Amino acid sequence: MKYQFSSIVKNSDPTYAQRMYALMRGEGVIALSGGNPAKEAFPEEAIEKISQKVIKEDPVSIFQYTATEGYLPLRRFISRYLQEKGGLHASPEEILITSGAQQAVALLCQIICNPGDMVICDSASYVGALNTFKCYGIKTLGAEMDEKGMIPEELERLASENEKVKMIYLIPNFQNPTGVTVPLERRKALYEVAKKHGLLIIEDNPYGELRFTGENVPSIKSFDSEDMVAYTGSFSKVVAPGLRVGYLIANPEIITAGIMFKQFSDVHTAGWSQRMCYEFFTTTDTEAHIQKIRNFYSKKCHLMLTEMEKHFPKEISWIVPEGGMFIWCTDQTKSIDIMELVQKLVKQEKVAIIPGDFFTPDPDKLTHSFRLNFTVPSEENIVTAIAKIGKVLKEVLRG
Amino acid sequence: MKYQFSSIVKNSDPTYAQRMYALMRGEGVIALSGGNPAKEAFPEEAIEKISQKVIKEDPVSIFQYTATEGYLPLRRFISRYLQEKGGLHASPEEILITSGAQQAVALLCQIICNPGDMVICDSASYVGALNTFKCYGIKTLGAEMDEKGMIPEELERLASENEKVKMIYLIPNFQNPTGVTVPLERRKALYEVAKKHGLLIIEDNPYGELRFTGENVPSIKSFDSEDMVAYTGSFSKVVAPGLRVGYLIANPEIITAGIMFKQFSDVHTAGWSQRMCYEFFTTTDTEAHIQKIRNFYSKKCHLMLTEMEKHFPKEISWIVPEGGMFIWCTDQTKSIDIMELVQKLVKQEKVAIIPGDFFTPDPDKLTHSFRLNFTVPSEENIVTAIAKIGKVLKEVLRG
Numbered sequence: 001m002k003y004q005f006s007s008i009v010k011n012s013d014p015t016y017a018q019r020m021y022a023l024m025r026g027e028g029v030i031a032l033s034g035g036n037p038a039k040e041a042f043p044e045e046a047i048e049k050i051s052q053k054v055i056k057e058d059p060v061s062i063f064q065y066t067a068t069e070g071y072l073p074l075r076r077f078i079s080r081y082l083q084e085k086g087g088l089h090a091s092p093e094e095i096l097i098t099s100g101a102q103q104a105v106a107l108l109c110q111i112i113c114n115p116g117d118m119v120i121c122d123s124a125s126y127v128g129a130l131n132t133f134k135c136y137g138i139k140t141l142g143a144e145m146d147e148k149g150m151i152p153e154e155l156e157r158l159a160s161e162n163e164k165v166k167m168i169y170l171i172p173n174f175q176n177p178t179g180v181t182v183p184l185e186r187r188k189a190l191y192e193v194a195k196k197h198g199l200l201i202i203e204d205n206p207y208g209e210l211r212f213t214g215e216n217v218p219s220i221k222s223f224d225s226e227d228m229v230a231y232t233g234s235f236s237k238v239v240a241p242g243l244r245v246g247y248l249i250a251n252p253e254i255i256t257a258g259i260m261f262k263q264f265s266d267v268h269t270a271g272w273s274q275r276m277c278y279e280f281f282t283t284t285d286t287e288a289h290i291q292k293i294r295n296f297y298s299k300k301c302h303l304m305l306t307e308m309e310k311h312f313p314k315e316i317s318w319i320v321p322e323g324g325m326f327i328w329c330t331d332q333t334k335s336i337d338i339m340e341l342v343q344k345l346v347k348q349e350k351v352a353i354i355p356g357d358f359f360t361p362d363p364d365k366l367t368h369s370f371r372l373n374f375t376v377p378s379e380e381n382i383v384t385a386i387a388k389i390g391k392v393l394k395e396v397l398r399g
Numbered sequence: 400m401k402y403q404f405s406s407i408v409k410n411s412d413p414t415y416a417q418r419m420y421a422l423m424r425g426e427g428v429i430a431l432s433g434g435n436p437a438k439e440a441f442p443e444e445a446i447e448k449i450s451q452k453v454i455k456e457d458p459v460s461i462f463q464y465t466a467t468e469g470y471l472p473l474r475r476f477i478s479r480y481l482q483e484k485g486g487l488h489a490s491p492e493e494i495l496i497t498s499g500a501q502q503a504v505a506l507l508c509q510i511i512c513n514p515g516d517m518v519i520c521d522s523a524s525y526v527g528a529l530n531t532f533k534c535y536g537i538k539t540l541g542a543e544m545d546e547k548g549m550i551p552e553e554l555e556r557l558a559s560e561n562e563k564v565k566m567i568y569l570i571p572n573f574q575n576p577t578g579v580t581v582p583l584e585r586r587k588a589l590y591e592v593a594k595k596h597g598l599l600i601i602e603d604n605p606y607g608e609l610r611f612t613g614e615n616v617p618s619i620k621s622f623d624s625e626d627m628v629a630y631t632g633s634f635s636k637v638v639a640p641g642l643r644v645g646y647l648i649a650n651p652e653i654i655t656a657g658i659m660f661k662q663f664s665d666v667h668t669a670g671w672s673q674r675m676c677y678e679f680f681t682t683t684d685t686e687a688h689i690q691k692i693r694n695f696y697s698k699k700c701h702l703m704l705t706e707m708e709k710h711f712p713k714e715i716s717w718i719v720p721e722g723g724m725f726i727w728c729t730d731q732t733k734s735i736d737i738m739e740l741v742q743k744l745v746k747q748e749k750v751a752i753i754p755g756d757f758f759t760p761d762p763d764k765l766t767h768s769f770r771l772n773f774t775v776p777s778e779e780n781i782v783t784a785i786a787k788i789g790k791v792l793k794e795v796l797r798g
Binding site for chain 2: 001002003004005006007008009012014015018036037039042044047048051052055056059060061062063064065066099100102103106110111112113114115128131132134135166195198200226227228240241242243244251253254256257259260261263264265266267268269270271272273
């Protein structure tokens, strides 16, 4: 049978991401290309105990269908936790548990946008979100960034020029892929532009807990007097991504619509996963657990930066992140073909990195950049890989 | 802020389902309105053991990000199982693990349809699927049914009259809500009509394992020489719905597109849930487990039918199901206001049932029917509730 595919399928290449990832895989390759937490960061012993207890004492809460909006004690916990940690006020009625933060972004597409609508993103942004927008027929516009994140004047320009813009997508803490953290004044400036144009801000904060240096910056949602911000959080980086638990925080009108779309998408998020997040945070010393992850990642990040200082040619600049998982490097000469660099590195040196152009909303825009992940590789592999990248960078720059 | 909602939100009432369900809830109400498995059907002891073992021996498979298409050993198992049990040939490459069968239906909407396209369903069908279609802007057309399911001439008429029809949605075994099982010749006749019009058939089979009487009927997918059928299955009724594990079986072209939409919707189905399904089916006597569930439901179904014979007035007819979870009852006089009946039952007798009109693709179509669930209520409650329904039916019929 010849299938009548949807326009979205007809206009996309479903195998693109797979092919890109395949390019970066291979026997014995050191991957600085991932975006995963380190396997050492998983609280497996605690979860094993919690799991046994809950299956024994309250199996129905895990095995039966449950409410689409999520496990109420978990929603109450998130409400308390965000209030205490970040001054973010949200009642449980403003919290929807999602199957990862990815689903929260997908639901917002369904809630707010029609096919053909637009969303403004950073000029390099999380490729998962960019693709989610595409899956709903939403066009992505990239706003120029500087070292403080999206430039408000650029946001203003794009919002003025494009009537169909409905949302702005931001990752204000340790952004993926650039590692940039948006300072408070910049957050406020972006908020004002959004307010002027009546645009919803998606504030995606998967890495917020992974700060190893500097001061916490208040979330945009925490000063959102107009209820213009839909905040998405995740347990993927502080418990484990395999659980697939995230959450959406927004005005109850948006949450109500989100519940409808979620109900008819996956009914509810897996009961065991929700329960493990709740019990882990309420019965164990999670602050110590998260501090352990921070120290672990901080050490690797510091090591990678030190090795980069030693080995990278002066033509390469980078952003020193205050947390998160990534370091963003840019060729100031704009002379390197980054795709060639990536292929050369994987074939010749068995080191995988991700080309910056992979993260651009505008496929014709060159970033002259690449992204390095420091959470997955071992310290030994970081040392080896950075030296090799440095060597190849010098080769391609100096012929 | 005044939100700019999507057309789908503007044209729907996100609270409708909640309000309907609220109508059927209440302190001390006996619910024959559910669609859940009985809590006695959950294999909690087996899962507890499996869970402990897997978290100890292979934690990364549960905690880390995994492949969007699903856990390969589970996909291989499903391939073998469906071949052995039902003569359905599908390679692992034709199987995508989904977060419940609901997600499989949602993915098919994204893969095949554009907003404004149409799907033909039974004139009374699974309300979750009907709402999923609506969530993607797909119009549902109800084809008339008889005691063998959808009438092929009706399918032919609707497909001929409506150019925008892209898919047909069927639940051939113990259909929800009618309990009807479509005989083989009818399946073949429907397949021929679909083939003539180049339409994809969604064959949704959540209840297939729950047959207590009669012979298994081959799935449409098992004789699908044209690769026209997308088959959706679920572990919700044979393991537990709270796990949220289902699967989509279709041609690799469709699966590839499905992987793309799933990746940018929830990345992958929870690792623990997938692993529990796999280990449960490959390391325990699941045939005995499923037989236990069948016997348990069969007994309740038989009891409900016996009590209905005793108490229901002769004006009410019903379909005797060969399996599944539901009995469909129809007022042959077409004189009862079913919504009033439902409200009277819950207020006066504290018994909840679902009005048949809740299941119609066409909101103006009256079914003169109601659905009873026999899997959730206890035997005692079945006896009590059926007597009360019988009493109220006589009251409303005879004044």
